Amino acid sequence: MFTFAADNMTTEDKIKKTALTLFLEKGFERTSIREIARRAKINIALLNYYFRSKENLFNSIFSSLLGKYTPELNSILSSPLPLEEKIKLYVEEYIDILLKNPRLTYFVLSVLHRNPDKITKMKIFQSLYNTGNFSTQFYDEVRKGNIKDVDPTQFFINMLSLITFPFTIKQVIMEKNKMSEDTFKQFMHERKQVITEMLILTIKK
Amino acid sequence: MFTFAADNMTTEDKIKKTALTLFLEKGFERTSIREIARRAKINIALLNYYFRSKENLFNSIFSSLLGKYTPELNSILSSPLPLEEKIKLYVEEYIDILLKNPRLTYFVLSVLHRNPDKITKMKIFQSLYNTGNFSTQFYDEVRKGNIKDVDPTQFFINMLSLITFPFTIKQVIMEKNKMSEDTFKQFMHERKQVITEMLILTIKK
């Protein structure tokens, strides 16, 4: 994966790629369109030629980014797999995504907090927190007596919290435990099993 | 608790109180010193008279805020209580703090992400993620064979994640589950037991 935009890309893609890198790194407000233009080696005015505004550019990038990862996660939750298998796959896939994109969680949170009312109603955003048929399946298993009577909402939030939160305090974890980048990655890989076992333990009778 | 600064406060406290409200609500960059001054009904220049800069004002507020809540949490972790009791108390106290201050977690994250290198080395910040004698105690219990062989670091991160993360996506939880403010509070109160039981289940032999 390239950090900077290559010269043979279209201008529009150069802008999007460079802007994404900067938005992830420094957030929306601390990233100026002048810095985007400089790093992408294009004129400032082109930013408003292709995208109408900075806000528009951001929304475009945000949608692309979510659209890239949510379908895979949603398809796991909506699949006809047994519950335990589903949980295992979801945890592994989600952590793999975040290992490739450690800043993603905080990025989404920053978007959410900048404009909560608008964002929570965005389709592309809702799909990120869409449980698919997960809750229904969960209730069914409870009714059948296969698993403990646990609130699916609490369970899903547990799962999300355990997977995503560590990435938002990555620097703290690394600093406190004197971890290198590689050690952190290994820690998160180990975490897949920790989380899966923990979650299944809470529902197993 | 007052949302706005009262007239009988000192100028310095009026600034700090108003600024805190705005920083929590809109973040550092989206809060202008002009808005702070307007809402606190003071002159802009007073901001630089009492605090030397906006950054300085922010640091002052941030330290006060952490200093208000971390001692209580640290004293629980450092107490001579048995492990299970400690976990229960910590979860309850932390959630109670965040119920009174729902924006606190995201606020801390935003500070961390704005200046990770500087912040992770701040004493007041480290104390927030200080485990006290918790890890030592944890290892002791493992060695004695009283609890399962679980990595204390993973465990502590589990605990932190389960407690704090839901507050960072409060709006999403409320929107998705059609919760009112009160329902959310109730949900988080119920969560105290959910988390405690979950954590203890993972270490109980």
Added chain:
DNA sequence: TATCGTTTTAAACGTTTGTTTAAAATTATT
């Protein structure tokens, strides 16, 4: 009452911000 240090004020400072303009350069179409 005069003098002192402290607090508050209005006004301006220089930068930076996102955005727009209008002309130039390039590419595509006929």
Added chain:
DNA sequence: AATAATTTTAAACAAACGTTTAAAACGATA
């Protein structure tokens, strides 16, 4: 080759930002 449409450019726009200035108002001290 001439024209039209698209893309890129340099320059400027107005607004907002954090910060500073220097004088006025205030309260305490002598």
